[in-house]
Amino acid sequence: MHETMKLVCRECGETSGASEPVWRCTCGGLLDLEFKPQFPKRAVSRREPGMWRYREALPVENDVNIVSFGEGLTPLVKVEFGGRSVLAKLEFLFPTGSFKDRGASVLVSKAKELGIKRVVEDSSGNAGAAIAAYCARAGIACDIYVPESTSPAKLAQIAAYGAKLHRVPGTREDCAHAARRAAGRTYYASHVWNPFFFHGTKTFAFEMVEQLGWEAPDAIVLPVGNGTLLLGTYIGLKELQKAGVIQKLPKLIGVQARNCAPLHEAWNQNADSTHVKRRRSTAAEGIAIAEPVRGDQILEAVRNTGGAFVSVTEAEIRAGLKEAAQAGLLIEPSSATAVAAVRKAALPRGTVIVPLTGHGLKSAK
């Protein structure tokens, strides 16, 4: 189906086929996935709702390997945030309560296709839950590494799916290191390293564009930590542009919590990569990433779209959370950063999309 599919190293440029269970280059570099998707628009719009309707744009060879709960095609609804009318995309309406299911569905399908029996992932919560749930459906064993500080509800969720939970003392980065060590002996189902995850989250862009009548919006305001959604969206938009479905790219507005904003700080210094690793505590635990592995890639994506970064304070996050809930949308603090940013960012005229990435039930006590 996708004969032209290949993995390309971002460091040394070496390419390899996508039928090997690798998640990084032999040189240690990050891999990107390249292939040429197709968008048969008329056929797509007649298919059942869900992210797998973009079948010819998803890097899984054989339908029998698809691991899915029929998820996706989340609602796109008009709301007012900060006095501005925007379209909220309800990305918390996924089986595990976050958009991370998009990435997990494609990645775990690929793992199944590769004959993999056990995977490792590390996550502050949402990606771990997503990988655990889809592995449960696929019958693949999984080990999830989480920082010790992860909220109890997220831990309970991961354990419920039957995953083996490893609580790692120290920082989010210590947790990632522990997982990478373990992944040396198995497959790293990482939402940061593994390129197949991003080829799941890219379906966010496909759906949004289809829901707008196969047109691109003017801007998208996205919470950013490791850039799982932002990079997926960028990949999806570029694929749509190459295929001639859309002409220009919408501005990507990346939002960080001020207490942990390495990308925003790099942006302000016009730097190509992050170097400040300061981190203070933030309610937006899902995007509290001091050392984003794909930081340079995220900065480049935002720059290429004429976008920008913005950061929001803890008080602004709380206000965003309240504003969303009182509009009937219960979301988690990491998602509320985007709501808060609508008031703060310099947004273009026209259509602005705000993904609401995680369910508030995840953090409700």
Add this chain to the structure above:
Amino acid sequence: MHETMKLVCRECGETSGASEPVWRCTCGGLLDLEFKPQFPKRAVSRREPGMWRYREALPVENDVNIVSFGEGLTPLVKVEFGGRSVLAKLEFLFPTGSFKDRGASVLVSKAKELGIKRVVEDSSGNAGAAIAAYCARAGIACDIYVPESTSPAKLAQIAAYGAKLHRVPGTREDCAHAARRAAGRTYYASHVWNPFFFHGTKTFAFEMVEQLGWEAPDAIVLPVGNGTLLLGTYIGLKELQKAGVIQKLPKLIGVQARNCAPLHEAWNQNADSTHVKRRRSTAAEGIAIAEPVRGDQILEAVRNTGGAFVSVTEAEIRAGLKEAAQAGLLIEPSSATAVAAVRKAALPRGTVIVPLTGHGLKSAK
């Protein structure tokens, strides 16, 4: 649009128009809503996904009054429960985390159409959250009465939407009485009394039938407390049958927690209404209803479909919860009763549907 729509009293048979803000008959009796929906199948299947695609079957006159988050058309996915292959309908994929949003969307739309500014509801949690969220979106004030024993996560959710929360000491029935007293001065947005709620939950049946290629399944296994989903499903199926879309009705299998099973007990005694009000504690708090107001109607519906009742123990509920989670589906204990019942009920051959009614994040600690 629906000139023939009328409210009919189940006690005295008196009819009235549906443009008055009434929720019970002047005689005190329960009201049903009667009207003749249409199902333009070809047009429906081309519309956007969501429950409002069945527009000609929903009792709201004017589109401007629709209060919606684009919800519905939840996935219908193949799973194995108790060694039996069934189709699970993921009814927890709603903005507030339960199927109750179906009822709230139609009821609150109707309230808006009637010009109502404030409503009252009582609920063990899910219906209260649903009414609160849709009222938030509609700009309608609401008071939610909950039993003191309701789980903290559900209380936090209702309060977050901006509803005024009233915690009532005593039983679930004491709570309902308190709400009914308050409703004397306002509009009772009840998921038990108000017929418009059931004309929202009926969309469960429409979606299921459309997803099966406009065919009825052979059986549906549903958790039952007040019968919000079971009666809605029955109404929807009858409407589809009258309109000639389906020929025969699927068997409705009602599931109760053994610790609070007035309907199952009445069924075993071949009674037309419930009379045993025994209640012991159960994890299935969403269906722990000792005195179901529409009990006779629920018994009649199940009887008319050739269905049955079954009840499950606390250990079986726990096992159902675990079985679902380890299949990647995190649900709440009330929903797990249906999973447990698949193993226990005498099910026909053919297609069996199991709605998974509430998100597990609601009860995760």
